[in-house]
Amino acid sequence: DAMVIQNPRYQVTQFGKPVTLSCSQTLNHNVMYWYQQKSSQAPKLLFHYYDKDFNNEADTPDNFQSRRPNTSFCFLDIRSPGLGDAAMYLCATSGDSLWEQYFGPGTRLTVT
Amino acid sequence: AQSVSQHNHHVILSEAASLELGCNYSYGGTVNLFWYVQYPGQHLQLLLKYFSGDPLVKGIKGFEAEFIKSKFSFNLRKPSVQWSDTAEYFCAVTVNFGNEKLTFGTGTRLTIIP
Numbered sequence: 001d002a003m004v005i006q007n008p009r010y011q012v013t014q015f016g017k018p019v020t021l022s023c024s025q026t027l028n029h030n031v032m033y034w035y036q037q038k039s040s041q042a043p044k045l046l047f048h049y050y051d052k053d054f055n056n057e058a059d060t061p062d063n064f065q066s067r068r069p070n071t072s073f074c075f076l077d078i079r080s081p082g083l084g085d086a087a088m089y090l091c092a093t094s095g096d097s098l099w100e101q102y103f104g105p106g107t108r109l110t111v112t
Numbered sequence: 113a114q115s116v117s118q119h120n121h122h123v124i125l126s127e128a129a130s131l132e133l134g135c136n137y138s139y140g141g142t143v144n145l146f147w148y149v150q151y152p153g154q155h156l157q158l159l160l161k162y163f164s165g166d167p168l169v170k171g172i173k174g175f176e177a178e179f180i181k182s183k184f185s186f187n188l189r190k191p192s193v194q195w196s197d198t199a200e201y202f203c204a205v206t207v208n209f210g211n212e213k214l215t216f217g218t219g220t221r222l223t224i225i226p
Contacts, residue, residue, distance in 0.1 A: 004155075033214075042116075042202065042216035043156075090156065099144045099163070099206045101214055103156040 003027070004104035006091050012110045013081050021076040021107045023091030032074040033101065034066060035090040043090055049074060078109075086111045114139040114207050118217035125193055126225050133188040133220050135177075135203030145186040146204040146214070147177055156202070162186065173197070198224045 005024045013019040023032065030051050035043035047056045049068045063085070065077040078085055088108050092101040117136045125131060137143060147159040160171025167179040177188045186203060203217040 040218075042218045045213060099146070099214070100158060100161060105155040
């Protein structure tokens with residue numbers, strides 16, 4: 001089945017230690033998104049790629065970076081994780097119907 | 113910028129009860145509206161969507177929602193809930209053609225008691 005895959009599902013990192021989360025998709029969608037979702041809060045868009053064009057949300061901290069080496073893969077890099085970065089990170093994709101997004105299962109990040 | 117409000121944070125119902133979850137958005141122009149559901153331990157899934165046309169839209173699993181433009185609302189309904197409907201429900205909106213940004217509400221946790 002075509003889908004959005006996120007690895008790992010659970011990630012533990014130390015305060016200040018760089019961490020990378022990955023997302024892959026078999027839907028061949030041209031748009032990929034990264035969201036941060038904290039407990040009992042709405043998913044918050046960090047940035048998205050329209051093909052290779054990177055779009056950063058104005059309030060996304062510089063600590064968060066992203067890479068999209070090809071259509072299928074997208075990475076979220078957190079350069080120096082703080083305790084406040086502990087959250088669920090969701091990857092999503094969209095294709096021809098730009099407004100309909102398909103979500104992966106998320107990666108739960110714990111910062112110790 | 114657009115925003116979405118879901119005033120019911122946690123709703124508890126018995127099986128077979130009727131459900132209505134509120135969703136209001138703030139934006140003066142054309143919107144696209146969505147309801148997503150997140151079952152325990154699972155990823156966000158699209159329940160239904162409204163782009164244009166008939167303001168009453170039907171989704172999966174017996175859910176429906178009505179877009180009332182004058183009230184800036186897109187409430188989710190189901191006439192008879194089941195225990196398996198226990199989940200978190202998110203209303204979301206996008207605005208303008210070509211704007212890919214999906215703005216979510218804070219979600220409503222629905223608990224169905226058998």
